[in-house]
Amino acid sequence: MKLYDAGRAPNPRRVRIFLAEKGITIPLVAIDMAKMEHKSADFTAKNPVQRIPALELDDGTVISESVAICRYFEETHPEPALFGKSAKERAVIEMWNRRVELGLFNSVATAFRHSHPFMAEMEKPQIPAWAEANRDKAIDNMRMLDEQLSRHRFVTGETYSIADITCQVAVDFMKLPKLSIPDDCINLIRWHGLVSARPSASA
Amino acid sequence: MKLYDAGRAPNPRRVRIFLAEKGITIPLVAIDMAKMEHKSADFTAKNPVQRIPALELDDGTVISESVAICRYFEETHPEPALFGKSAKERAVIEMWNRRVELGLFNSVATAFRHSHPFMAEMEKPQIPAWAEANRDKAIDNMRMLDEQLSRHRFVTGETYSIADITCQVAVDFMKLPKLSIPDDCINLIRWHGLVSARPSASA
Numbered sequence: 001m002k003l004y005d006a007g008r009a010p011n012p013r014r015v016r017i018f019l020a021e022k023g024i025t026i027p028l029v030a031i032d033m034a035k036m037e038h039k040s041a042d043f044t045a046k047n048p049v050q051r052i053p054a055l056e057l058d059d060g061t062v063i064s065e066s067v068a069i070c071r072y073f074e075e076t077h078p079e080p081a082l083f084g085k086s087a088k089e090r091a092v093i094e095m096w097n098r099r100v101e102l103g104l105f106n107s108v109a110t111a112f113r114h115s116h117p118f119m120a121e122m123e124k125p126q127i128p129a130w131a132e133a134n135r136d137k138a139i140d141n142m143r144m145l146d147e148q149l150s151r152h153r154f155v156t157g158e159t160y161s162i163a164d165i166t167c168q169v170a171v172d173f174m175k176l177p178k179l180s181i182p183d184d185c186i187n188l189i190r191w192h193g194l195v196s197a198r199p200s201a202s203a
Numbered sequence: 204m205k206l207y208d209a210g211r212a213p214n215p216r217r218v219r220i221f222l223a224e225k226g227i228t229i230p231l232v233a234i235d236m237a238k239m240e241h242k243s244a245d246f247t248a249k250n251p252v253q254r255i256p257a258l259e260l261d262d263g264t265v266i267s268e269s270v271a272i273c274r275y276f277e278e279t280h281p282e283p284a285l286f287g288k289s290a291k292e293r294a295v296i297e298m299w300n301r302r303v304e305l306g307l308f309n310s311v312a313t314a315f316r317h318s319h320p321f322m323a324e325m326e327k328p329q330i331p332a333w334a335e336a337n338r339d340k341a342i343d344n345m346r347m348l349d350e351q352l353s354r355h356r357f358v359t360g361e362t363y364s365i366a367d368i369t370c371q372v373a374v375d376f377m378k379l380p381k382l383s384i385p386d387d388c389i390n391l392i393r394w395h396g397l398v399s400a401r402p403s404a405s406a
Contacts, residue, residue: 057291064298065297067297068297071294072290075293075294091274091275091278092264092271094268094270098270099268103252127336129330129332130330
């Protein structure tokens with residue numbers, strides 16, 4: 001088993017934090033996205049959507065999509081549970097992980113992809129007006145999360161979950177499109193300190 | 204238990220098809236999105252991201268996000284399995300469901316949201332250039348799916364799954380942004396006939 005990984009990009013980091021929280025170590029294979037190695041014929045044969053991370057199982061099956069990879073490890077290494085422990089808890093965590101992913105995470109990534117010179121080759125056409133609209137969406141999403149975190153220790157409640165990982169990676173990735181948490185989002189700031197202090201934050 | 208539903212929109216239909224495939228019947232509560240009922244204070248209290256569908260459990264817990272709702276019913280009604288039967292199968296189905304959702308489904312929805320007069324109030328600002336870019340992405344995604352379906356009966360392999368539902372809803376929704384399957388995508392056309400012939404297609 002091996003994981004195709006790519007340094008600082010947010011999706012590979014989601015999986016690395018998840019593995020660190022589970023205490024799982026597996027061999028990493030570095031793919032250099034700046035050199036377009038994820039578009040190579042070899043890698044495309046493994047993952048036709050040409051994205052990192054991707055997990056190759058011992059039988060040759062390749063699992064791409066960060067959350068699919070995390071879910072696989074949740075089943076093979078159930079403790080600590082990061083997707084919930086009952087049908088209801090798992091539905092609530094899936095809901096929040098998607099709210100964060102389709103909301104804040106996606107807004108931040110879009111603001112970056114459609115404005116940063118580094119992405120000019122990968123995102124064609126870059127549309128500055130769409131980057132700008134997503135900066136506003138990112139702020140709205142942070143306010144929604146701040147409200148949730150005013151009532152709960154973590155994103156989905158009192159227990160740390162994959163939704164916290166998705167949110168942490170999104171917040172840390174805001175540096176690239178030069179976004180930051182609004183000063184009055186004190187609950188989100190408190191939560192960010194909490195997850196940043198976990199040993200997995202360095203993954 | 205009740206499901207907040209909204210007629211022709213694609214996400215509510217995903218859940219209705221899923222329930223039909225499972226043989227589950229639950230009370231539906233119609234929310235009129237044209238009248239902005241999903242933005243009302245009452246509904247916002249139930250779902251702060253103001254989207255349909257949402258499932259309200261008997262204890263008052265509200266689960267939003269179509270896939271979170273489907274996953275809940277997969278656990279309470281395991282047969283027929285629509286998310287897979289083993290850790291590996293579940294990871295592969297999660298991967299394909301996400302590829303279709305973040306790929307074709309998202310491209311079609313974006314082409315619609317950023318071009319159709321009906322969405323002028325809901326998607327501000329509408330960006331025609333972004334709608335146009337997503338028409339191209341939709342075509343690329345259909346070619347990727349056509350290749351997969353050249354080797355398999357269904358999206359994830361030989362068994363029908365939630366990824367087929369996501370793909371079916373995306374293809375049927377293409378009418379609104381006036382997209383269609385390219386004539387040479389014969390495998391995708393064959394598959395679309397297959398899923399459209401299932402009784403659940405009318406859900």
